[in-house]
Amino acid sequence: METATTDTLIGITNLSKYFGPFQALKNVSLTVAPGERVVICGPSGSGKSTLIRCINRLEKHEEGEIIVDGTVLNDTRESLDKVRANVGMVFQQFNLFPHLTVLENLTLGPRRVFKLSEKEARERALGYLERVRIADQADKYPRQLSGGQQQRVAIARSLCMEPRILLFDEPTSALDPEMINEVLDVMAELASSGITMVCVTHEMGFARRVADKMVFMDQGEIVEVADPETFFTAPKSERCQDFLQKILSH
Amino acid sequence: MKRFLTLAPMAFLLSACSGNWGWYVVNPTTTSGYNNLYFMISGAWNTILMSLTAILISVAVGLLVALPGLSEKRGWRNVNRVYVEIVRSVPILVLILWVYYGLPQVTGITLNVFWAGVFALALSDSAFQAEIFRAGIQSINKGQYEAAHSVSLNYTDTMRFVILPQAIRRILPALGNQLVYMMKMSSLVSVIGMQELTRKANELVVSEYRPLEIYTILVLEYLVLILIVSSGVRWLERRMSDDTN
Numbered sequence: 311m312e313t314a315t316t317d318t319l320i321g322i323t324n325l326s327k328y329f330g331p332f333q334a335l336k337n338v339s340l341t342v343a344p345g346e347r348v349v350i351c352g353p354s355g356s357g358k359s360t361l362i363r364c365i366n367r368l369e370k371h372e373e374g375e376i377i378v379d380g381t382v383l384n385d386t387r388e389s390l391d392k393v394r395a396n397v398g399m400v401f402q403q404f405n406l407f408p409h410l411t412v413l414e415n416l417t418l419g420p421r422r423v424f425k426l427s428e429k430e431a432r433e434r435a436l437g438y439l440e441r442v443r444i445a446d447q448a449d450k451y452p453r454q455l456s457g458g459q460q461q462r463v464a465i466a467r468s469l470c471m472e473p474r475i476l477l478f479d480e481p482t483s484a485l486d487p488e489m490i491n492e493v494l495d496v497m498a499e500l501a502s503s504g505i506t507m508v509c510v511t512h513e514m515g516f517a518r519r520v521a522d523k524m525v526f527m528d529q530g531e532i533v534e535v536a537d538p539e540t541f542f543t544a545p546k547s548e549r550c551q552d553f554l555q556k557i558l559s560h
Numbered sequence: 561m562k563r564f565l566t567l568a569p570m571a572f573l574l575s576a577c578s579g580n581w582g583w584y585v586v587n588p589t590t591t592s593g594y595n596n597l598y599f600m601i602s603g604a605w606n607t608i609l610m611s612l613t614a615i616l617i618s619v620a621v622g623l624l625v626a627l628p629g630l631s632e633k634r635g636w637r638n639v640n641r642v643y644v645e646i647v648r649s650v651p652i653l654v655l656i657l658w659v660y661y662g663l664p665q666v667t668g669i670t671l672n673v674f675w676a677g678v679f680a681l682a683l684s685d686s687a688f689q690a691e692i693f694r695a696g697i698q699s700i701n702k703g704q705y706e707a708a709h710s711v712s713l714n715y716t717d718t719m720r721f722v723i724l725p726q727a728i729r730r731i732l733p734a735l736g737n738q739l740v741y742m743m744k745m746s747s748l749v750s751v752i753g754m755q756e757l758t759r760k761a762n763e764l765v766v767s768e769y770r771p772l773e774i775y776t777i778l779v780l781e782y783l784v785l786i787l788i789v790s791s792g793v794r795w796l797e798r799r800m801s802d803d804t805n
Contacts, residue, residue: 368706394712405707409725418721419711464707471711 318377319344319475319506320365325374327360334360335371336530342523344474347507349517349538352527353553358510361527362477365510366397367507395423398468404460406452412439412463413448416470423471431470434467438466442496458489462496469500476500478509514557518542526550563787565737567780585770586777596764600777603760604710604785610674610756611743614681618742619735621682622689627719629694642689647687653748656680660752677749685742697723729800736793740786747782757781 320342327335335357342348350358363369363375367390376383381392384522386556407415416435420426426434439445442462452460461481468476478497482490494516501507501520510518517538524541526534527547534541534550545551586600587593592708629640649659660676663669671679700723728735750759761778765771 366710368709391712394709397710399706399710401703401706401710403703405701405703407704407707407722407726410731419713422717422721423712467707467711 317343319346320381320437321375321377322361323375325361325364325371326375327357327364327369327371327373330545333478334530335364335373338527338530338532339374340525340532340535342475342506342508345504345506346375346522347501347520348523348525349506350525350527351512351514351553351557352515352533355529356527357376357530358527359479361384362399362479362508362510365393365475365477366399367393368399395471396473397475397477398471398473399477399479400461400464400481402483404452404457404464404484406460406464406467408452411449411451412444412455415452415463416436416467419467435466435470438469439463441469441499441501442466456489457485458492461485461493462487465493465496465500473505475506475508478507478511480510480512482511512557514542514554526553528553533541566783566787581773582770583773585764585768587771596768596774597777599764600757600760600774601781603757604781605754606754606756607743607746610677610681610749610754611739611746614618614678614685614746615739615742617678617682618685618689618738621686623693623724625686625690626693626697629690630697642693644687644690647683648685652680652684652745653751655684655746656752659683670704673749673752673754676752677746677754681742681745681749684745685738688738689735692731692734693727696727696734699730700726732793732797732800736790736797739789739793743786743789744782 316342320340322338322340323507325335325338326333338357338361340348340361350361352358360369360543362439364371364383365378370385371383378393379396381389381396383389384410407418411420413432413435416429416438417426417428420431420434422468425426436448438444438447442465444459444462444466447455447459447463452463455463465481481497482493485493494513497507497509498516498520507520509517509521521538523537524534524536525532526541526545526547528549534545536545541550545554584590584593586597588597623644625640628636629644631637656677659680660673663671663676668714704726705718705723707721713722746756747758750756750762753759759780761774765774768774
């Protein structure tokens with residue numbers, strides 16, 4: 311069994327995950343150090359979303375082990391509480407709460423989980439809304455905002471829980487092209503703040519700019535792990551070369 | 561205007577009838593007619609009180625029964641299925657009779673007419689409420705649960721603050737239907753002696769021998785009551801959708 315050392319915040323060992331007879335993840339191992347920014351890419355259906363959904367236990371794995379900040383992920387209440395407190399997630403479809411205002415979206419978690427007063431929660435929320443540059447929209451409902459604005463609100467909502475790890479599941483894939491940059495800018499700013507990020511994205515420019523580690527997945531396996539420089543200039547595997555050629559050629 | 565359009569043809573039909581109308585029984589300008597009319601309308605309070613109490617209970621019970629129906633565990637889902645199937649297959653009238661006459665013998669607890677009626681109505685309706693809630697909750701996008709999970713909300717908070725507020729907005733029209741249905745079904749409680757609209761009408765018929773006029777008034781009483789309720793439900797729907805727009 312792998313022991314959690316100080317330089318491993320997320321340790322994934324021999325992870326396998328099945329959807330019925332289909333094996334979505336095959337013997338995947340990966341470590342993420344505190345403060346590290348990891349970008350996972352690969353063709354659709356390669357298991358990258360499934361992998362990060364396993365990290366915050368939105369999916370249960372069948373084989374192997376995930377250790378987040380020293381806690382083994384399993385079905386116990388303690389483990390679940392710990393992982394939820396440590397790990398935030400930003401979704402492709404934003405998943406804001408449509409019946410709540412932007413501010414209420416942000417304060418719900420802190421008020422219920424950390425028992426903050428309304429005023430404290432409000433101050434914290436406004437602070438993070440400022441940081442994603444959207445504080446002036448605090449009293450609107452999600453559907454009154456553009457996609458880019460909604461995604462920035464979703465990022466702020468995650469930050470309000472002050473997680474150690476932030477997972478991004480294709481955060482810009484559902485956005486109109488002109489809104490992608492405003493979200494990527496916020497993410498890049500976050501990356502420079504020292505929070506640990508694991509990001510599934512097809513935005514290779516962003517990846518090159520902020521990633522410490524590139525992970526390429528295909529058919530449920532991790533095919534290649536490299537620093538961005540090596541990854542983009544000298545990918546070793548053929549599958550990875552293929553993928554990069556397709557995605558960078560246009 | 562809509563209400564007028566509903567009532568106008570009926571008034572026309574009634575006035576054009578060549579039958580032997582005897583409206584004097586409920587003519588408010590005479591003392592006896594006024595008293596009769598007052599006697600009939602005085603049942604409205606019990607009809608309203610009974611229906612509202614029953615719907616509140618049935619919504620609460622329905623929600624409690626719906627939740628195990630959404631569980632991943634088969635055992636819990638079966639609890640829901642068994643409850644719904646059994647309760648749904650007993651006719652309301654039979655349930656009312658059984659609760660009033662049978663329950664005291666089985667349990668030793670005697671309910672008065674009002675509570676026996678409310679209990680039977682609520683029990684019967686709760687099975688339908690459970691199905692409505694289950695469908696409403698299932699219609700909420702899975703992403704909402706995942707987002708709630710990602711901000712560390714536990715099951716109770718997720719339901720209370722995220723899922724149910726959205727589900728209730730969606731099922732409001734169905735809940736309104738159930739309320740209307742409940743008001744009509746409350747007339748059945750007259751068989752155990754509840755002094756509500758139908759019972760009052762029946763008693764008046766026995767003493768005045770004018771079933772045609774009295775039952776016509778009874779129809780109008782329910783009509784007015786239910787039109788008021790449905791416009792109230794529509795107002796609520798509008799107000800709730802304004803919230804999110």
